[in-house]
Amino acid sequence: MLLALDTASPTVTVALHDGTDVLASATAADGMRHGEQLAPLIQQVLDRAGARPGDLTAIAVGAGPGPFTGLRVGLVTARTMGHVLSIPVHGVCSLDALAVEAVESGTVDGDFLVATDARRKEVYLASYDARGMRTGDPLVDRPAVLATETPVVGEGAVLYPDAFPNARGPMRPDAAWLARAVVGERVRLLEPEPLYLRRPDAEIPRAPKAVLSDVTPTP
Amino acid sequence: MTTPDEPLVLGIETSCDETGVGIVRGNTLLADAVASSVEQHARFGGVVPEVASRAHLEAMVPTIQRACDTAGIQLSDVDAIAVTHGPGLAGALLVGVAAAKALALSLGKPIYGVNHLAAHVAVDQLEHGPLPEPSLALLVSGGHSSLLRVTDITGHDSGVDPMGATIDDAAGEAFDKVARLLGLPFPGGPHIDRVAREGNRVAIDFPRGLSSRRDLERHRFDFSFSGLKTAVARWVEARERAGEPVPIADVAASFQEAVCDILVRKALDAAASEGIEDLMIGGGVAANSRLRAMAQERADRLGIRVRVPRPGLCTDNGAMVAALGSTMVSRGRAPSSLDLPADSSLPVTEVLAG
Ligand SMILES: [Zn+2]
Numbered sequence: 226m227l228l229a230l231d232t233a234s235p236t237v238t239v240a241l242h243d244g245t246d247v248l249a250s251a252t253a254a255d256g257m258r259h260g261e262q263l264a265p266l267i268q269q270v271l272d273r274a275g276a277r278p279g280d281l282t283a284i285a286v287g288a289g290p291g292p293f294t295g296l297r298v299g300l301v302t303a304r305t306m307g308h309v310l311s312i313p314v315h316g317v318c319s320l321d322a323l324a325v326e327a328v329e330s331g332t333v334d335g336d337f338l339v340a341t342d343a344r345r346k347e348v349y350l351a352s353y354d355a356r357g358m359r360t361g362d363p364l365v366d367r368p369a370v371l372a373t374e375t376p377v378v379g380e381g382a383v384l385y386p387d388a389f390p391n392a393r394g395p396m397r398p399d400a401a402w403l404a405r406a407v408v409g410e411r412v413r414l415l416e417p418e419p420l421y422l423r424r425p426d427a428e429i430p431r432a433p434k435a436v437l438s439d440v441t442p443t444p
Numbered sequence: 445m446t447t448p449d450e451p452l453v454l455g456i457e458t459s460c461d462e463t464g465v466g467i468v469r470g471n472t473l474l475a476d477a478v479a480s481s482v483e484q485h486a487r488f489g490g491v492v493p494e495v496a497s498r499a500h501l502e503a504m505v506p507t508i509q510r511a512c513d514t515a516g517i518q519l520s521d522v523d524a525i526a527v528t529h530g531p532g533l534a535g536a537l538l539v540g541v542a543a544a545k546a547l548a549l550s551l552g553k554p555i556y557g558v559n560h561l562a563a564h565v566a567v568d569q570l571e572h573g574p575l576p577e578p579s580l581a582l583l584v585s586g587g588h589s590s591l592l593r594v595t596d597i598t599g600h601d602s603g604v605d606p607m608g609a610t611i612d613d614a615a616g617e618a619f620d621k622v623a624r625l626l627g628l629p630f631p632g633g634p635h636i637d638r639v640a641r642e643g644n645r646v647a648i649d650f651p652r653g654l655s656s657r658r659d660l661e662r663h664r665f666d667f668s669f670s671g672l673k674t675a676v677a678r679w680v681e682a683r684e685r686a687g688e689p690v691p692i693a694d695v696a697a698s699f700q701e702a703v704c705d706i707l708v709r710k711a712l713d714a715a716a717s718e719g720i721e722d723l724m725i726g727g728g729v730a731a732n733s734r735l736r737a738m739a740q741e742r743a744d745r746l747g748i749r750v751r752v753p754r755p756g757l758c759t760d761n762g763a764m765v766a767a768l769g770s771t772m773v774s775r776g777r778a779p780s781s782l783d784l785p786a787d788s789s790l791p792v793t794e795v796l797a798g
Contacts, residue, residue: 265783
């Protein structure tokens with residue numbers, strides 16, 4: 226039994242798949258409360274399917290790209306559960322689940338792109354073939370730089386209609402589709418490592434006068 | 445030593461740059477695994493939150509494994525999970541809270557979201573047995589400088605009551621900033637402590653914040669270290685401008701003396717004013733050798749007993765979280781719910797999350 230989860234967007238999404246079908250799924254979309262919502266949602270889908278953690282045989286987790294704080298909640302949850310239960314944990318590019326859903330639900334035919342909100346007026350973007358297989362590494366950049374007439378799936382397109390006039394659904398990753406994509410071997414499995422695509426913000430303070438400047442103290 | 449009917453508790457700490465996983469049975473320490481990202485922050489002169497959060501994610505599972513190996517237990521043996529859910533860096537806290545929930549959920553065991561500051565006090569139980577209640581706790585670290593009246597370490601019935609706190613910088617923050625000024629590495633505490641041993645503690649008369657009669661009226665148990673830090677900066681700059689060498693050891697020793705003097709003075713005044721005979725000192729700055737010696741010496745004169753954990757337990761670690769969690773279990777406190785949030789500005793009075 227596969228547990229699938231994704232926290233790379235403002236939506237927290239969890240699903241349980243028994244190899245044949247999705248048994249239960251749940252999402253919470255009321256903003257950035259991943260840390261609070263994820264564990265209760267997992268408990269909820271397990272309960273609804275009448276399953277226990279010990280019934281799980283694998284975990285699939287959205288590896289991003291996505292806002293880092295939420296992304297890490299999903300990854301550390303998946304890794305820790307995998308460790309406790311001694312089951313494999315697979316990372317999946319979060320844009321890939323959107324691509325498979327778009328192909329299967331018929332919102333695209335032919336090559337397309339997937340774009341999600343990267344904040345700071347940027348999007349995460351990757352390109353896909355007509356079958357929904359990713360044809361390159363995901364990247365992050367300003368919409369104006371990536372502007373295209375090609376169909377673009379995901380929230381990144383509707384946020385920047387000038388750059389992406391040809392927007393399509395779905396908008397955000399859904400764990401039910403992540404689960405189907407993994408079970409159907411429609412996506413590349415990665416290590417459960419975050420796809421940050423950005424370096425951490427950090428500035429090295431100048432040495433002189435630094436005593437009067439502020440740094441985050443060590444509690 | 446340990447009896448099987450005492451709770452086996454695993455504690456997780458990620459409020460700053462240490463990924464800590466501790467395991468205790470009752471008040472007995474079985475494992476205290478810590479992975480630190482301090483090296484990655486050193487060149488920034490302070491902890492970079494995103495760097496710390498990334499490091500917590502990478503260190504979490506290996507640190508859990510290391511703690512279990514050291515304790516010689518299986519995760520399935522654990523009776524409860526405890527985790528720091530605040531205060532601290534929000535993104536860093538979230539990694540620990542999520543990991544703790546994943547453990548609780550997978551193992552079917554209760555989770556206790558506890559206060560980092562109260563955990564700094566509770567950790568002493570691993571070394572010196574149950575904390576006398578009431579105790580006066582002096583909590584000094586890079587993020588906090590507080591005087592707490594502790595009548596129940598689980599926080600029950602206003603059991604952790606703040607009497608005073610810093611009104612500007614934390615004591616540990618002053619150590620970091622003065623260390624940087626003296627060209628010593630980050631974090632500053634251990635380096636100032638080391639260098640100060642070669643210096644003269646009374647060479648320079650640095651100010652003791654909030655110690656004038658007028659200040660004492662309004663801020664009897666509060667601290668201020670901002671003026672001290674500025675005084676050190678001015679003194680050093682004046683020497684440099686005059687083209688004279690800066691006597692680093694004397695500056696470090698005199699600065700450290702000023703910090704320790706005011707901390708100990710106010711802590712003992714608070715204890716005496718409440719008729720409390722046990723002083724507990726916790727937090728990273730409690731590792732400072734001068735603070736420990738001075739507190740012992742002055743408390744002895746007043747007949748006040750002093751408890752300070754060994755330096756390794758003063759800095760952030762998972763054992764302190766496990767220690768407080770263990771007390772929660774043995775006193776029958778209700779566990780936290782699975783939607784427990786991380787709270788970066790959690791007040792010290794809120795010891796256990798609902
Ligand atoms: Zn601390």
